[in-house]
Amino acid sequence: MEQETNAYLFQVDTVLGFQVHTTHRYWQIIVDIKHPVLRGRIADVMAALQTPDQVRRSKGDSQVYLFYRSDGVDRWICAVAKQLDGEGFLVTAYRTGNIKEGEQIWP
């Protein structure tokens, strides 16, 4: 059971040239604790990482990136990922009606 929960749930290529992954266990933390509103929306989070409309770099940590993808009129899914040693992992994800964090680095 421990091995299953620590196994990758997904690993996707991002437009920034590195891959981002999350585990079963970590995704459960995101949808059970951090943002239950994203329960059932893993495909949308993956799409935000793979085909974002905009990517921003965090002001507080230059290795943290915010990937935004449209989710309706004036709404976006934001997937936050940290890159470490060339590999990225999902930190959190949420649905937002505004984009204010970080500085735009892509497109």
Added chain:
Amino acid sequence: MAVVKVHHDPQGNTLTVWFGNPEDEYEAEETGDEVVLMKDKAGRVIGFEKLNFVTPQSDQLEIDFESSAS
């Protein structure tokens, strides 16, 4: 009884605090200061998530709770 939930994620460097029901989250609002406000459908803030919340490795996170209720 009101419940405040605090979750520290040392891997993702986030601190999540809920003072409403997390299941009521409708969407989040970015503040621009690396704090994301979670709101219910009525627009009420029911929690927040602090991004890039880092504690020195040698320290464990301590939560100090005080109430002024008599």
